[in-house]
Amino acid sequence: METVERRSDTLSSVRNAARILNSFTADNPTQRVSDIALDLDLSKSAVSRLLATLALEGLVYKEPDTQEYRLGTNVLTMAGVLIHNMDIHKEAAPLLNQVVLQTGETAHLAILDGLDTIYIHKEEATHPTRIKTHLGRRNPSYCTSSGKVLMAFSDPEITERIIAKGLTSYTDQTITNAENLRTALTNIKSNGYATAREEFVKGTISIAAPIFDYTGKIVAALSVVGSAKRMKPYKRTEFAAVVKRAATDASERLGYDRRYL
Secondary structure (H helix, E strand, C coil), X not given: CHXXXXXXXXXXXXXXXXXXXXXXXXXXXXXXXXXXXXXXXXXXXXXXXXXXXXXXXXXXXXXXXXXXXXXXXXXXXXXXXXXXXXXXXXXXXXXXXXXXXXXCCEEEEEEEECCEEEEEEXXXXXXXXXXXXXXXXXXXXXXXXXXHHHHHCCCHHHHHHHHHHXXXXXXXXXXXXXXXXXXXXXHHHHHCCEEEECCCCCCEEEEEEEEECCCCCEEEEEEEEXXXXXXXXXXXXXXXXXXXXXXXXXXXXXCCCHXXX
């Protein structure tokens, strides 16, 4: 019985350590022990003990001046191992630079994780962008071009789960009506690409196309994002063609051939 209880305590500690690591986000990069304890409903002593252990392993770092914690460099190392060993990253990442050269705008590679879109690679253009797309950031899927592409070509269950979670309005252009979103996704699947016109961030437009693996399953979205002032309608048509070509090239590098599917 004692062994079972010890095992249960260990599993609980591992889970809580994982929860602590997951509590650090792009919007909340540094935290105090008391903040974490309150947010996760844990005792301060438990959080302090777990943070001390995580710090020893280089997974968090305690700022000596502020006594606040942030993620440690070992997390970055682990993320690098994961990303650079993903087939999609190896095959598609080099194409982003071509997209940037052809459009003059920033290009991204994104995947679906749960119900959110995560950016796993980014090639910056000289123009600044206001959209929050730094690596590892989670963005809502239904109001970004990458997310909408990933939704359109994935199992419809994903869309229904996102709708059930709620369609929050970020701008006056955000699609918050479930039926309108379903219609938009149908059109995206027919056109082969998605456009998000100031749906997540005002003044920003993005265009994305799907990347498929050898089984015909969508595995990522390749997108370009820029200022609405620069991305006039005629440019969007040109950029859509560039993004679709790059996504098709990436798909073929992964073994995709629609003739045999």
